[in-house]
Amino acid sequence: MKNFCVFGNPIEHSISPKLHNSAFKAFRIEANYTKVLLENADELKKTFLKLNLSGANITVPHKEAAFEICDEIFDIAGKIEAVNTIVQKNGKLFGFNTDAPGFLKAIKEFGKIKSALILGAGGTAKAIAFILHENNINTEILNRSKERIEFFKKKGIAAFSWNDYEPKQYDLIVNTTSAGLKDESLPAPKELLDRLLKTAKFGFDVIYTKETPFLQLCKENLLTCKDGADMLLYQAVLAFNLFFDNKYDEEKIAEAMKKSLLN
Template sequence: MGKNFTIFGDPVEHSISPKMHTFAIEGLKLDAVYTKTLLQEACKLRDEFINNFDGANVTVPHKEAAYQMCDEVRGIAKEIKAVNTLINENGNMIGYNTDAPGFLKSIKSFGKINNVLILGAGGTAKALAVIFQQNNIDITILNRSKNRLDFFTNLGIKTFSWDDFELASYDLVVNTTSAGLQDEQLPVNKDTMNAIFEKSKFAVDVIYNKKTPFLKLATKLGIPNKDGADMLLYQGVLAFDLFYDHTFEVNKITKYMKQSF
């Protein structure tokens, strides 16, 4: 019998996950479909999933609610406390997080990274901070407000808000804020952003499909940079690998998914 996969989100219309997974399904000649499911009420996620799907991805704003509903959470998702990938294992909802390892894979091309400045303190910042910490990468968080910093200070991570930021040198600066997504804003004021870039070797924006003001400024200042497309690709590759329990070569999955970009 064919397999059923979906992505749960609200909104979900913009998601390119169905396209990515469908390219892999077709490339590998599998009997499966991957759809989009608009889910407004998080409380319905578990029943919807268990009754209809073999595997799923979860996007904004349900990653934390999905984590709470899992029968079992595996791997780094336990520390991040958010899941983006679900597996239906004999009627049990098993949760994983592939955003964090997907990001790590996406920055391999920069070579060894020893310390990172993360702009923002939301869900993506948490996922990155946990995986950087597990890989012995030194982390600094800079967020607009003091809200949301407790998660990071509890992990022993240096945190700053715009009021008290002290600049240092960084191998990598990552924009995880939504500044630049639907506007033309930088994640911090222009003087601070210039100063940060002067002290940074590489830059990544997790936003994809758009040259954000953050990326434009990095390019102008000669800082090698990339957007979030590779992160998106690799979180999808790792999710697909879990959907099929590591049956296929990761390089092949990657090759097919890449064709959807």
């Protein structure tokens, strides 16, 4: 029996066990996936080894700590210095980030995108900005405050705070802030969003538990829109496949995981 889990704080809300256990069942894999509340990031490696895990997912606020404990880092995880998937092989920990490619799969149905503006500059903004940049999409960051934008500037991605920004035209606008998650606030001043959304084509919000005021405003401006549900699903699909050497068909994993959401 192989053991897997998701680490986070808080963790109660996580649907990752539901998604992964459903896929284990569909492929008749003898494995179990649980959720683990981790309060102290310094305990991540010790806990991972103590639980004898074959792999794990890591969610807020431990993705940077997960990056630190891995023996080897792959793909975009190195650029954004955040790991959401760890695979253990022969005692070695291999780190990946599937939030970024998960987002890319989620926006595939939008078709060709040449430019994007990302609202927010936290961990999710990093994942999305770097994968878009790597895919030759002209990407800029707009954040409420100045502190977090330096990381992007240093890595060659244009980044602005509300105070030093002049609106431009973008194909895609993405909300990666938690504005609207537990309240009815917008991720940027309304007048600014009104100007941006008038000329944009696509709107995406990483929040998946409700229709946020940002998505409502995108709809009022007749943009084609999506919430974060598919991003969440695809990051899990890609993580599952990394746990098993990419030997399963992604569409079949997605199908099994989607079924679990209907129960």
